[in-house]
Amino acid sequence: MRKFYEMGREERLAFLKDSAGLSDEEATAFGSALAFDDANRMVENAVGIMSIPLGIATNFVINGVERLIPMAIEEPSVIAAASKAAKIARINGGFTAEAGKSLMTGQVQVVSIKNVALARRRVLAKRKELLAIANAKSRSVKAVGMQARVVRDSSKNKMGQMLVVELIIDTRDAMGANAVNTMCEAIAPRVAEIAEGDVVLKILSNYATRRVTKCRAVFDREELGGKEVVERILHAYALAYSDVYRAVTHNKGVMNGVDAVALATGQDFRAIEAGAHAYAARDGTYRSLTRWWRGKGGDLAGEIEMPLAVGTVGGVANVHPTARTALKVLGVKSAQELAMAMAAAGLAQNLSAIRALASEGIQKGHMRLHARNIAAMAGAKGGEIDAVAKKIADEGAVNVDAAKKALSGVRQASAR
Numbered sequence: 001m002r003k004f005y006e007m008g009r010e011e012r013l014a015f016l017k018d019s020a021g022l023s024d025e026e027a028t029a030f031g032s033a034l035a036f037d038d039a040n041r042m043v044e045n046a047v048g049i050m051s052i053p054l055g056i057a058t059n060f061v062i063n064g065v066e067r068l069i070p071m072a073i074e075e076p077s078v079i080a081a082a083s084k085a086a087k088i089a090r091i092n093g094g095f096t097a098e099a100g101k102s103l104m105t106g107q108v109q110v111v112s113i114k115n116v117a118l119a120r121r122r123v124l125a126k127r128k129e130l131l132a133i134a135n136a137k138s139r140s141v142k143a144v145g146m147q148a149r150v151v152r153d154s155s156k157n158k159m160g161q162m163l164v165v166e167l168i169i170d171t172r173d174a175m176g177a178n179a180v181n182t183m184c185e186a187i188a189p190r191v192a193e194i195a196e197g198d199v200v201l202k203i204l205s206n207y208a209t210r211r212v213t214k215c216r217a218v219f220d221r222e223e224l225g226g227k228e229v230v231e232r233i234l235h236a237y238a239l240a241y242s243d244v245y246r247a248v249t250h251n252k253g254v255m256n257g258v259d260a261v262a263l264a265t266g267q268d269f270r271a272i273e274a275g276a277h278a279y280a281a282r283d284g285t286y287r288s289l290t291r292w293w294r295g296k297g298g299d300l301a302g303e304i305e306m307p308l309a310v311g312t313v314g315g316v317a318n319v320h321p322t323a324r325t326a327l328k329v330l331g332v333k334s335a336q337e338l339a340m341a342m343a344a345a346g347l348a349q350n351l352s353a354i355r356a357l358a359s360e361g362i363q364k365g366h367m368r369l370h371a372r373n374i375a376a377m378a379g380a381k382g383g384e385i386d387a388v389a390k391k392i393a394d395e396g397a398v399n400v401d402a403a404k405k406a407l408s409g410v411r412q413a414s415a416r
């Protein structure tokens with residue numbers, strides 16, 4: 001059978017229908033934009049739809065299960081890079097991942113309290129009652145814990161001490177923002193009464209430290225390019241661990257993978273981004289979200305660890321036909337499985353980026369793919385695109401003028 005990247009679109013869709021059991025309708029959901037009426041219901045002042053490419057990363061094996069990973073992203077190289085890294089990882093069994101329960105934190109801020117320490121004790125003593133109020137709001141999602149912290153305002157405003165009452169909520173297969181916010185709002189009046197203060201904020205925290213996903217893989221030394229490349233990758237990681245200027249870019253590469261899966265499957269990628277970067281700075285210094293070390297036999301071992309608040313039920317994931325189909329292709333049965341696939345995509349993406357950076361550099365491959373956009377901009381159509389792209393990439397002149405010249409050469413040759 002032909003490789004996925006060698007197939008045409010129809011063949012790729014037929015493959016997905018077969019392997020993921022997509023119906024004709026679902027397969028077309030991958031090609032059709034969101035209906036304007038749906039968009040108009042989702043946001044205000046809607047005028048149109050912004051579409052970006054959706055592709056499938058191949059070769060992923062996660063906890064022994066083959067996964068096709070849908071990725072929505074406008075940047076060339078990302079999907080190919082993830083697939084390539086996954087192919088190397090599968091030599092050693094693929095990715096091993098784990099994700100805990102879907103525990104989110106919801107915050108209720110109480111201010112203008114006379115005795116904050118006393119208020120804290122009083123609120124904690126009413127834990128059972130407050131959890132019951134919260135749990136009366138939902139049957140599917142459960143508040144399982146509560147804590148209260150005194151926070152001192154360290155801003156220039158000097159607003160004094162405040163109490164932050166936090167609900168710990170198991171949102172199961174939902175991302176859970178709505179349920180958490182509803183529960184926080186539900187307990188707020190009673191919290192204000194007990195604490196004898198004023199409630200200001202009632203909102204979930206996107207710093208989902210109780211919802212951390214880990215994923216590991218071992219990458220074959222020879223496939224990476226040999227001992228020296230592994231050594232150079234470890235140098236690259238050392239810089240990302242120790243230097244914030246590099247760490248941010250290193251993590252941008254990680255998020256190329258994570259966000260692309262998040263977008264394809266209808267997740268709130270801003271929430272994931274915000275949580276990820278705070279987590280990268282959890283020891284007080286912003287560092288790499290991945291860790292790399294020399295494994296057995298000189299292979300390269302790596303691990304990613306990050307909070308991933310994602311859902312397979314509720315939210316856009318259920319409303320948007322493309323997101324629904326993407327989830328079906330991915331074949332995940334729970335929020336945890338989705339988070340593990342996202343973490344694997346992030347780790348794979350990071351490996352490919354630092355491998356390229358530590359060896360030939362990224363521009364060669366990147367420009368080769370970008371050359372196809374340039375060829376199309378120069379007017380190349382159909383099969384001309386690849387021919388023109390190859391010519392300008394080989395010549396190292398990836399610009400529209402060179403593409404126009406190459407195009408007329410290609411047309412003259414085919415007219416002969």
Ligand code: MEV
Nearest residue numbers: 249250252253353354362
């Ligand atoms: C580009 O989108 C991502 C990279 O800059 C990531 C990295 O530098 O590790 C290549």
